[in-house]
Amino acid sequence: MEVPISQIIFQQTLLVLLKEKAVWVPSLQSIFIADLHFGKAAHFRKSGIPIPEPIHQVDLLNLDYLITNYSPQNVYFLGDLFHSDWNGQWNVLNEFLSTFTDVTFHLVLGNHDILPPLHYKEAVFQIHKSPIEIGNLILSHEPLEEIAEDRINLCGHIHPGIRLVGKARQSIRLSCFHYKPNQLILPAFGRFTGLALVKPKSTDQVFGITNEKVIPILS
Template identity: 75%
Template sequence: MKLSISTIMFQQTELILLKEKAVYCPSHKALFIADLHFGKAAHFRKSGVPIPEPIHNADLYNLQALISVFSPSTIYFLGDLFHSDWNGQWEVLNDFLKQFTEVTFHLVLGNHDILDERAYRNSAFEVHKGCLELGELLLSHEPLEEIPVGKLNLCGHIHPGIRLVGKARQSIRLSCFFYKPNQLILPAFGSFTGLALMKPKPGDQIFGVTKEKVIPILS
């Protein structure tokens, strides 16, 4: 796995933005991931849309690679870990994570995390129904509207993206990290997700994500 990173410093906390659409915080030995939406392919198949299951394999491979490189003690999933109703992919995900006995997994529940409490109780996760505080960081699924001074909200839900237009009017859409005062919105980690094009305001920063690196686009 070849690392290509950009870094944000929020007060005393260093956050490394990764092309795998995750954030690593060295001081907490923690990885942050938003919007995996695992099991979404099976959900679509139930509705008659023929989406192949292996579409999620790349997500597991990326997660395994991140654990191998960074050896985190904790991984925080910032909501929408699993896509809505239960299907067999929930067990696939849990069996995969349980092999990493040295890692503690936390789940901040999102709007798609609607499984029965018994499923979470018997899972690999410590589950949190509300915002979770970690030092200077406030972890949530949806972006917080009110953020205390001196805190940075890490969140997902939006699936932020940016559209770049070339001189010949050709364009490309990229996932991005969207950083504005006191808030960092992570791109969707899952490969089977869409994009919401962001409209930056003065003071906002955008870091585009390509297969090779994270690119500061607006800073």
């Protein structure tokens, strides 16, 4: 397993920020992921936009890497696991996750998690319709506005990104973790997602994500 490069310690709880766009919390033996948007390619193809399905295979490979290397007891998906209407990729995702028999999968419902209740009832996930608390973590899809001082909100929804500009005015856009006081907004895990550029305040921290590592941008 790689040595963690970027991490946050919130009231003695260690949150390890991973280049796979996930958070590992060793004390809870849990991995946290936001905005997978699995099945989005098929959703676009139904609308006549030719998006290749293998784009989601990389997401499955990343999930396999995380579970195999960290051996979590729980994996929490912080909303927008699946992109809107049902398609066959829902079965692909459930069949893939069901092979990890020692892991409990949780889904905190997001605004794109709109499948009929029967699909969730028959799925591998424990479904949470509202934000939940795990230790001193509050898990939600959308960022919460009111958070107790002794709690940290892990959330997604925003798809945070940062734009870096070089001396020659060349620029690059990176997914990032956006850490505010009492809140950590996770990057979108899925490859087929966009970015919303963040405007961090002086009290915030931003951690950019490359293929090799997580880089503190502002601290």
